[in-house]
Amino acid sequence: MGTIATAAIGGLSGCGFQPLNARQDDGGSVSANLSTVRIEPLRDRVGQQMHNFLRDRLNPQGQPVSPSYRLAVQLTESLSELGVRRDETATRANLRIDAKFSLFDFGGGEALFSGSSSSTTSYDILENPFATTVSEEDARDRALGEVADDIQTRLSIYFSST
Template sequence: MRVLALCAALVSLSGCGLQPIYAGGGDGHVARELAAIEVPAIPGRDGWLVRNALTDRLSRGTSEGGTRYRLDVVLDDQVEGLGLLTDDTIGRERRILRARYQLVDVATATILIDATAGSDAGIDVVGSEFATIAAEQTALENLAQEVADQIVVRVTRTLREQQ
């Protein structure tokens, strides 16, 4: 009975028109297009983290030679105090990382994507200044990964639709 249900599910999936984004693995169309994206330097520590995360995600395929796209990213990194304690000190912070990005076709200077991505994280402010700074840095590292993931998903969908 279970085998029959599994076969029925597989048959219905094959007719729905869904196709894997990374069809063909590292040699597939989308992977090659992602590998042809250049990410220029982004100022600041947050920029360094986001650029490295983007470069790691984009360079998994084999490029057919040269840069075809450029991904321009501008970041806005803010830390704001949220909770006030009875002694008027901040008890909680929120770190917000927002990215405005554009995917540009280098050959035609056409902007294919003009969008934003962002995420935020809550940070407890404790008695140790070192611990608070370490928590802020860890939050920034995690936010950079999240923002890079959002950007790559949007870029991947756009490149897949162009195929």
């Protein structure tokens, strides 16, 4: 069984497959490139949360001292209520986070890479307003985390292909 797995993995290298975080031909790595990205400040509390999620994923050692790139992100949040009772009060809600992002050379003005990402999470609207607020904040954290993961993955793919 081990021989078959080894042969299968060996076969993947023949087709050009390589791990996303492997060293590149120029000696650098995707994680080294990600660590040189400065994340532009975002406004309001949700923007601060997104900034922190992205910083944790791209710059786990802290903001770069001499960045090579800068990342600009624009967030929009929408809320739609679902599951309406007979008295027309909602019992469930969807929270959607949309992000448009652009990667720039730190000194340049033209975007090197742009994209968008979104996530929709649901939560219950409960009788207790505090419990509903906690549920909504948890849904927001999950959505922001998913969007940050997607942005990191897409930037990693960009860096691995350049």
